[in-house]
Amino acid sequence: MSDWTRDRRRDASTEREYRTSGHARWSHCRKRGIDGSLRANRETDGETEKRGHTDRSHPDNRQDSFTTPESAGPMSRCGRQADWGSQVEDDEMRRDVHRDMQRYRRRILGAEVTQRERKTSSGSSGSCDSKEGENIETDETVLLRRQKQINYGKNTLAYDRYIKEVPKHMRQPGIHPKTPNKFRKYSRRSWDQQIKLWKVKLHAWDPPAEEGPDKVLDNIDELDLDDVMDIELDFPTLSESQNAPASLSTHSLSLEAEDCSGTPVKVQKTETTTEPDMA
């Protein structure tokens, strides 16, 4: 099975866990309905089914909103999509990823040059040579998979509301969710965790969340995940990346060690505890 279908399976089982009788838990937060068109209001699933799609019946009783936002319906299990719509979208994503990579490389090279200049002028001999440039994730399969995961997170009403409410320059590390950097080398597990935690943080902006960001963060504090949240999501920006990469890698290594037993359970706890708030 390709990585991509494995991901979808995982998303699928996560969705099933949170579904109450016949109503997908966060369907009202989805920006798009099953047919890909925007959902303008917070209508119930019943209404949505009346509009638009009527003929499509899922063989296994899934809710319409179960389907991932971008697709128009259940996707075939085979790796390469046969329909032209999907082919063109995949093609477009591939090109976007490559273009992003070129831009990222340019940014890194620019930052590296600046750092070198600083070092020589200040006379310091930093132990950390910023090897960002050599440490970029370039595997296309990985990048595309990561981009898809990021797209799922960005294709939500929560994300829309978040970026409108908090412009980039006002974002505080640790408090405001930050999109994981797909070009950094991370283990598969580490990356998937980052995505999960990022999405959890984004849920604070779910409509019609009256409580806002604070309530959710309090819950997370109770679960003692402070360290995890700070380290996992607090990527230094490129301009401050002198020492951070070294410390970042050791922290994530120690987390990796704990991973095998602890983290999945912790993450599950996070999501179930925040559930009532989402009602």
Add this chain to the structure above:
Amino acid sequence: VFRLLPPRMDNSAEDYRIQSFDLDTQVLLKTALKDPSSVNLEKVSNIIMDQSLKDQVFSKEAGRICYTIVQAEAKQSNGNVFRRNLLNRLQQEFKDREETRSRSLQEWVCYVTFICNIFDYLKVNNMPMVALVHPVFDCLMRLAQPDALMNEEEVDCLVLQLHRIGEQLEKVNSQRMDELFFLLRDGFLLQEGLTSMARLLLLEILEFRAGGWLLSSTAHKYYYSEISD
């Protein structure tokens, strides 16, 4: 003597050639251009597709209105409902093309004109849509078959598409273009029963490609001007 009209580049509503639609549909289309998320884009794409199969004038330039709607939707809501639906309709019709051809030459020719126009206008990051390359070639190869060359409207359609997108197609797949032109040479030389118009069209396209998708001025004079005796 025939003339090929160059495409117009201004943006007036007439250029979308939507005058052939009834007034309500015209309003719908104009709204789709300005405010795509307020209309049912799946319905709009079906309307455009259906009309393209019937109206040859429309199918020649329908790509432009499609392009504008795609751009508008992407800009307004980052969606591509319209494009996705359009492409999947195109794919459906492509699957049934042989049946369409035997049922109605006119519809078949309209389809080819439309899909080539879409190929021309709907680019992804300024590159042609890879998914359409082979289907387009398949259609053109079909038009170059002996039975198709016997029909002037099919030959006419074939050379029109090659004039418009031949160069682009060759860039993305020169091997298939070579194959196509083997067929065209054979057709021109060996096909019995071709009308003189069909032979003229074929000769012109052979010269056109040989000249790097350009016709020399003398050749242009030969094909496009009245030559006084």
